[in-house]
Structures are given as C-alpha cells and as structure tokens.
Amino acid sequence: MKQDPMEDTIIKGWTPTSWKDKPVKQIPEYPDPEILNRKFQQLKGLPPLVTSWEIDALKEKLSRVAQGKSFLLQGGDCAESFDAISSPKIVNMVKVLLQMSFILIHEMGVPVLRLGRIAGQYAKPRSNDFETVDGKEIHNYRGDLINGFKSESEIRMPDPERLIEGYHKAGLTLNFLRALSEEGFADLHHPEQWELDFMRNNEYYKEYEEMVTSITKAVRFVEAISPDTFSNLQKVDFYTSHEALNLYYDSAQTRKVPRKPGFYNLSAHMVWIGNRTRDLDGAHVEYFRGITNPVGIKIGPPYTIDETLKLIEKLNPSHESGKIVLITRFGKDKIEKELPGLIQAVRREGFPVVWSSDPMHGNTFNTDDDFKTRNFDHILDEIRSAFAIHRSEGSYLGAVHLEMTGDNVTECVGGAQGLNEKGLSKNYETFCDPRLNYEQSLEMAFLIAREWKKSYI
Numbered sequence: 001m002k003q004d005p006m007e008d009t010i011i012k013g014w015t016p017t018s019w020k021d022k023p024v025k026q027i028p029e030y031p032d033p034e035i036l037n038r039k040f041q042q043l044k045g046l047p048p049l050v051t052s053w054e055i056d057a058l059k060e061k062l063s064r065v066a067q068g069k070s071f072l073l074q075g076g077d078c079a080e081s082f083d084a085i086s087s088p089k090i091v092n093m094v095k096v097l098l099q100m101s102f103i104l105i106h107e108m109g110v111p112v113l114r115l116g117r118i119a120g121q122y123a124k125p126r127s128n129d130f131e132t133v134d135g136k137e138i139h140n141y142r143g144d145l146i147n148g149f150k151s152e153s154e155i156r157m158p159d160p161e162r163l164i165e166g167y168h169k170a171g172l173t174l175n176f177l178r179a180l181s182e183e184g185f186a187d188l189h190h191p192e193q194w195e196l197d198f199m200r201n202n203e204y205y206k207e208y209e210e211m212v213t214s215i216t217k218a219v220r221f222v223e224a225i226s227p228d229t230f231s232n233l234q235k236v237d238f239y240t241s242h243e244a245l246n247l248y249y250d251s252a253q254t255r256k257v258p259r260k261p262g263f264y265n266l267s268a269h270m271v272w273i274g275n276r277t278r279d280l281d282g283a284h285v286e287y288f289r290g291i292t293n294p295v296g297i298k299i300g301p302p303y304t305i306d307e308t309l310k311l312i313e314k315l316n317p318s319h320e321s322g323k324i325v326l327i328t329r330f331g332k333d334k335i336e337k338e339l340p341g342l343i344q345a346v347r348r349e350g351f352p353v354v355w356s357s358d359p360m361h362g363n364t365f366n367t368d369d370d371f372k373t374r375n376f377d378h379i380l381d382e383i384r385s386a387f388a389i390h391r392s393e394g395s396y397l398g399a400v401h402l403e404m405t406g407d408n409v410t411e412c413v414g415g416a417q418g419l420n421e422k423g424l425s426k427n428y429e430t431f432c433d434p435r436l437n438y439e440q441s442l443e444m445a446f447l448i449a450r451e452w453k454k455s456y457i
Helices: 003-010 035-042 052-066 087-108 161-182 197-201 205-225 249-251 283-288 303-313 335-349 374-391 421-426 439-456
Strands: 069-078 112-117 128-131 136-139 241-244 272-273 297-300 324-328 354-357 364-366 373-374 397-403
Touching: 035 161, 035 249, 052 069, 052 112, 052 128, 052 205, 052 397, 069 087, 069 197, 069 354, 069 439, 087 161, 087 205, 087 439, 128 205, 128 249, 161 249, 272 283, 272 324, 283 303, 297 303, 303 324, 303 335, 324 335, 324 397, 354 374, 373 374, 374 439, 397 439
Parallel strands: 069 112, 069 397, 112 241, 241 272, 272 297, 297 324, 324 354, 354 397
Antiparallel strands: 128 136, 364 373
16 A cells, blocks of 8 residues: 555654754744743643644645636734734634635636634744844744733743743634624625725725626526525635744644544644745754645745755645645846746646645835835736746745735825835834735735736636
8 A cells, every 4th residue: 555645754763742852933032931831731731722623624635726616815914913813803804805705706717715714823933033122132932922012121031931822812713713604794785784884985896896787686696596506605714834943832723633643733834934044954844844734835035946946846745736836936137037947946846735835925115204114006017927927937926925914004005095114103013013904905806816817718
C-alpha cells in the first residue's frame, strides 16, 4: 500500500514541537519558561476550534481554485485585538466579506470561497525586537497573542497567559461566525439586508442595486419552478485563517484525529507562513512541513526563485492539489519584473498551486504626519498587473489577499470618496498595518471582478 505523505513525514522525525530544535525567528523569549510550558500544556488539553472535516473540505475547494474553476477571497484584519472582539465588529466583517463575494459571484459567474483573516490573527512579525520609548528600551508590540499595545515595559513583556486568552477569544469569535453563517444572516432571499448605507454615496451604487434586484428575481424564479432547490440558501461556508507566527499557540493545537493520517492544526482551517519566517532550515518551515492543513506561503522581496521552489517542494512533496496557496506581495513597482519568472518556474516544476495576489504589503508608505498608509490606486495597480501577467503567462490568478475591515476606518487613502492624507486622523484605528474600509473594500471587489473578466471570459 502506498505510504501516506503525512505518515512519511512523521517517520522522518517530525512532531508538532520538532520546530524547537531549529532556529526560531519572530518569537520573543518568554521570561519564565516554566510558566510558558504550563500554559502550553493547558492549551494542548483544550478542545479543538475547528474540525478536520472542515479543513479537508477547504482543501478540496482550493483544489478547484487551482484548476481555474473557482475563486478565493481572503481578507480581514491586519492583527485582531482582544479588546476589539465584539458582535458589531464581527458582524461588519462578515457583512463586507459576504457583500464582496456577492459582487464577485455575480460578476464572475464562478463559486467564491470566503476565507477570513479572523479568529486567530493575533500575532504580527516585527523588524526589531525592541523600541525606545522616552529613553527606555522596551519590547516591540507583536500582537495581543504575545504582549500588550501600551508603551509600558510590563505590558510589552511577552506573557504566556495570552496563549490561553487568544484561544478563548478565537473560540468566541468562531461561535458567533458559525451562528451568523448558518442561521440566515446570508439568506439570499433577503439580499437587501446586506446593503450598507454608505454605499449610496459610491459611484457603483446603481450597479450594486441592480445586482441585488437581479439575484432576488433569479431566486424567486427558480423557487417557483423548484421549491426545494434553495433550501440551503440561508447558509454559507466561511473559513478562518491566520499567520502561524507564534508556534507555541499553533503547535499546542496540532493533533492527530481518529481514523485519519497525519496531524491537523485545529486552530484554523488554513494557516500561512510569512515573508520573514520562510527560511528553509528555520523553525516555521519545520512546523509547516508536517501539518495536513492547506498552507499559504507569502512571497516577496527579498526572495529567490530557487529557494521558493525548494520551499514548495518541502511543504508539499506529494504535489497535492489544494495544499499550497502561493501569495505574492511584490509591490506595484516590482511585480512586472518579479512575477513572470516565478510563474514560469512553478509551472516548470509542475506544482499545482493556488496563485493569490496580496497587493497590500508591497505598497505601504508613511505620510509626512507619520501615518502608515496605503494608496487605493497603488493596490489596484498591483492587482491589475497581477491579472495581466498571469493572463500573459497562461496562468490562473485565483485569489486575492486583502487587509480590510468591516468598520468605516480612515487608514488607506484614495478610492471613490477620495480620502486624502489629511483625513487619515479622523478614524485611524489599526495597531499595525492600514486596512481598506467598508466602501473601499466593496469598490475593490467591483474592480477585481472586472480585471478577472478581462483575463478569463
């Protein structure tokens, strides 16, 4: 009988904690190893947040994306804050993701997967371990899973209790997400409930309104001739993802499940490896090579094509379709130079990846007032270039990866409403990277759909 690739990985010495024997990046040193181990063991004993069946279902759907038969919309917060976990914020995030997928499905005519950066996106990489505040060196803020945001040395100290708090916050978020997605929140019989008031001020509002009317008529027509066909229209599939940065958190929730080979990370349906933690001999790659989940790989400068190919091979030696989502983040000024060669090399090796464009991380800049921001037009430029390059190379760009929020923040400049740099201070909330707001996200969905149609219809 053929050896399962995950079982083969286990034979080669992989365990959920074998990463500890490798060089570790982006995980600060905890002050008390004994307390850390105690909290790690506590987390290991808690129930899983997601199921292996959900993870396998997502992987199968991602395989269809890789084949050009579907599209993946991945979006959400840069970094979730424990304090910001509330029903209005979760509702707004689900609303805007649903609306965006609603737009994409209507315009593109293919199934759309919804994958949130939610219920676990609590940690962020940093360029430096420390910063100086009022002449005193303190730990940099690395997300609520590791330390607190306030600029005080005690609050910035890495705290293993936050591993447990993160688990509980993720559990509460997931519980509400499932209730929303299963009990009528996304009911296509009432798509008008998805409308957000500010859309009325957008140049695309009339098109949006026409789509709502079109889908309502279609639902009523099909129901009239086949009453049972739409019995499941009150429910949607909604998956979760986060960067598996704090390996104590993710490895504690990585387990075998009955009657299935391999190990599943049961904290999220998909996890991704960041641009700063993909060293071939590093701790994060060691961890990722052993899990059964679909995994994302962020690729951007600095990188080499050779190392990228070796990384894909290491994480997916069996060339399983739906396993790897390759998320490129070059920036609008570098993508035309960098992306074509990468596409050609991946095709040459026969890797069945899902190609995704992250147009956010390569297009960040600081204003004169020291606001970290992104320009809507720059984001769109990279998306347009990505579609054009994939079209030219005969490849399928099947996903976008956006940092966005369901709240009406002022963090990215541009868009139809013309937010400028002076307006950023009005409602700038992010602790880390700037996000598209409600209206910018919906506008971006229209424009993404148009670029997709240019390439694949």
